[in-house]
Amino acid sequence: MILGLCLISGRAPEPSKLLVVDFSMESEKEGVPPGWKLSTKEGTADLAVVKDGGRRALRLRSHSASFGIQKEVDIDVRRTPLVVWEWKVTELPGRGDLRQRSTDDQAAQLFVMFSPDFLRTDVIAYVWDSTAPAGTVAQSPSLPLYPSLRIKAVVVRSGKREQGKWITETRNVVEDYKNLFGGDPDKVTGIRFQINSQHTKSSAESYWRLVTFQATP
DSSP: OHHHHHHHHTSOOOOSEEEEEEGGGSOOEESOOTTOEEEEEESOOEEEEEEETTEEEEEEEEESOEEEEEEEEEEETTTOOEEEEEEEEEEOOTTOOTTSGGGOOEEEEEEEEEEEETTEEEEEEEEEESSSOTTOEEEOOOBTTBTTEEEEEEEEEESSTTTTOOEEEEEEHHHHHHHHHOSOOOEEEEEEEEEEOTTTTOEEEEEEEEEEEEOOO
């Protein structure tokens, strides 16, 4: 009994912060960073880890293109429900507005993916939109090839007022999931950075530095 209590009391505590990526720790490099997979929907992907303000960051550029990079993760959001990220937008797609299919372009999109069962994938897309006000929620139409994929976008930032500034964001993905899809998520299974400007035939540019999941204070 005493030995059992000692073993229990000596157990390592659950981590209160889980790092997904910190591009400031990566080497400067053109193309896809190690550990990530690129998918291109339209046009040519333009991405690199570059120095920005004395630190390195992932830069995404779109010239009438649509692409993103993605990696699988396994994060228990019941323990670490807060997603924290650093981003900067330096060019917004002209006339971009996620409320219309014909103008649904954003310079910066962070996809947080959930797989509540083997038959469905739910995605929250946190976006910086050119026009739609912060707080706007939109549902992407179902894709014929992926009928089990549900994507709901939340506008976190809008317009040019904070363009060119590094901003740290914090969202409670558990609460957002409940409000958007209902139910209680248990795990995040994927993270994706995306940019697109193919609908408006314009250009866009964004920078990403850090993504972590953290416990509530």
